[in-house]
Amino acid sequence: MTRCLPLCGFFLLLTSLSIRADVIAYSTSGQDSFLNQLAQAVELRVSEYSAHSYVESADHDLEAQVDHIRKFTQADVDAIILTPVSASPDAVKQLLDARGDSDIPLVFLNVMPDQHLVPDGVVVVGSNEVESGTMEMETLAELADYQGQVAILKGQPGHPAAEIRTQDIYDVVDRYEGMKVSLNETANWSRNEAFNIVTRWLKESPDDFNIIAANNDEMALGAIMALEKAGVDPNRYWIGGVDASPGALRAMKAGILDVTILQDGNAQARSAVDAAFRLMAQHPVASPIWVPFKRVTPDQVDRYLE
Template sequence: MKFTKWFTSAALGATCVAAFAQSAPVKTWKIGAAVYGQRNEYAQLWVNAIKDHPAVKSGLVSLTVFDGRYDHMTQDGQFDTMITQKYDGALYIPIDSIAGGNVVRKATAAGLPVVGSNGPVKSDQLVSYIGSNDVLGGQLEATAVVKRLGGKGNVVILEGPVGQMGATQRGQGIDMVLKQNPGIKVLERKTANWSRAEALTLMQNWITAHPGQINGVIAENDEMALGAIAALKAAGIDPKTVPIAGIDGVTDAIKAIARGEMVLTERQDAKAQAQGALDILLRHEIGPSYKPQSAIWQQYASSMPWGDGAAKLYAVPWTEVTQANAAQFVAER
């Protein structure tokens, strides 16, 4: 009888423990996404993609997106908030790649792991970085303009923000192509800070300063390319006569390519860069048992393998958009 009572009690206790284990809540990971600014379409695509990540939709991740408003100090303060409120991890697209290194150092010292995405950060303390090869992007867009010009002519270059490594690296790629094509002369080059409005103003000034002399435009992103197109149209110049190339693959740029007003854009996959970054961060937090949840790892399995999810660099391939395939991408938007 005593044995029966002991066995019954033990079994009941085991059942209660099992039931408790089954009902124990799964940890929710508190993750912040610090984005340099959300006024341009690419950043909006990135934000929408991260919100659509399966781990966010299932509740495994509690996500907060921070708008950096194109200001380093704003982003720095947002990291202070994440540290104070004890976030589990952060995704980071910096407006200033150099100063961003100090942000990563501060976060790491406070126990806040950081994964970089889209825009490089000068830091060896990042958990990992996922983005496209910006040097190659600059090479590809410059090559498209130079080829359309037959290797001869005058170009202007619209650059990204000073201090952002993505812009610097795209500029390096552009310069590599120009060095190989001495028949191309650079009339002007200046930052328009990824902004369509700033590019419009710059281009208007350059058209006035160099009447009839600008043969091509190399813009380090699509927003600036679109600003240049608007300036040409305002000046009565058909943009189809002035080869223009950009980077990102935003909707208006793809439509401009379809109309023949741009020769090319190199499309960055915002979904791959955003959702890939979150998977990498979750792998760091949860450990080797974590399996990536985004479909992008199947999409790029051959060119960007997941491996064990612990690589320091993941390079998302560029997709070239020209008039030949622009309609396909317009239909997807």
């Protein structure tokens, strides 16, 4: 897990350096397996530039993240990378306003606001979410022979990835007469919440789904845990997620997860850090920077477990 030092300690570090190396400050929206992977990849890439990194988690609190940006700006860091709590127009405006008139380079990572919401010179890095949910659901549909009832485990409401991935699932299901979405509940990216929801589905609606399409791997793993806890073989269901997290890959290797979509957090983080250093050198950077998703199925899992 990425360690987040108190901001006061960070400022003391900056002022104590007699010859200050470049400092990249990263505000992440929260901490889970994927967000921690992103943060660690940011730290690694920054170290390859012989620079310092500082990571702070907002714990899904927009006000806290606005405060991060304000304090990073006051500390005169060399660049700011940001995975926003929300990419809504109001949230993006608050985050940009917190930077004031500063010309410190700013890069949005993974959670992508619409490009028209950010000024020239601010770079957005991420992946096209239409690919993720579409690839996941098309694979599940093919495995189910285009027949069946789909239960959706949705991420945080209002989060661009949750909204787009969920719509992707509906769009794919609508293409096939033998399929429908029968259940759709919000589990907020959480394994525990998904566990509780699927446990309830098994009691109240056990015959209403044979496909589980989760917006991320944590929720897919929560669904698998609920099935196993109830004494139900997960192989009775087609189950998919997004992220290709280590836990999901292990579940796939064990034969209980059918598809996951690799959101290449390492590549996103590298691209964000590279963009920050180019901006620091006053080189132009085209935005957005797209990092493609990749489908991972059991026949490929060993390649990603290496």
